[in-house]
Amino acid sequence: MTPWERRCMDMQTVEEMLKAKGRDVWAIGPDATAYEALEMMAEKNVGALIVIEEGRPVGIFSERDYARKVILKGKSSKDTRVRDLMTEDLVCVIPNDTVRECMALMTARKLRHLPVIEGGRLRGVISIGDVVNEVIMNQDFKIQEMEKYILTGH
Ligand SMILES: NC(=O)c1ccc[n+]([C@@H]2O[C@H](COP(=O)([O-])OP(=O)(O)OC[C@H]3O[C@@H](n4cnc5c(N)ncnc54)[C@H](O)[C@@H]3O)[C@@H](O)[C@H]2O)c1
Secondary structure (H helix, E strand, O other): OOHHHHHHOOOOEHHHHHHHHOOOOOEEOOOOEHHHHHHHHHHHOOOEEEEEEOOEEEEEEEHHHHHHHHHOOOOOOOOOEHHHOOEOOOOOEOOOOEHHHHHHHHHHHOOOEEEEEEOOEEEEEEEHHHHHHHHHHHHHHHHHHHHHHHHHOO
């Protein structure tokens, strides 16, 4: 499939998305406090951190985990460890997966962040905003192509 066809069908790969948005992975250790995690999320301007222990991803800690497992439970963010709050069931994608597959996974599993794993190593993070951004760009591209076709016939 050509890049043009892939764009028309929302079939760009995670690898292509990472090339455009960058491969940073903001991560924290499981023994950090929820407060430290929130500070890092604010500093990096992200809504989730990958939790890494001994070099391995062991979970994800998001604003949603904080809202539901700290605030609503009446816990203190300075006395609660990420280990006790993180979501351990990590749903990941690989660089060859497509935007469409990411969308389907996010919708079906109600997720907003997908760690990208390749050969057991973290390669990046794709968020729901990244996917929406890609879909909007694809729609703009399709509209331009159709306008060009209507005006020029090819
Ligand atoms: N204009 C853009 O290109 C763009 C892209 C993504 C998000 N956003 C905006 O940001 C806001 C929130 O976005 P969101 O709900 O997708 O989540 P978010 O705030 O967690 O993500 C924002 C950006 O940070 C990246 N990110 C998140 N967690 C990361 C981590 N642990 N390590 C490395 N990178 C990480 C995401 O991939 C995304 O590019 C929304 O208002 C959205 O519109 C804009």
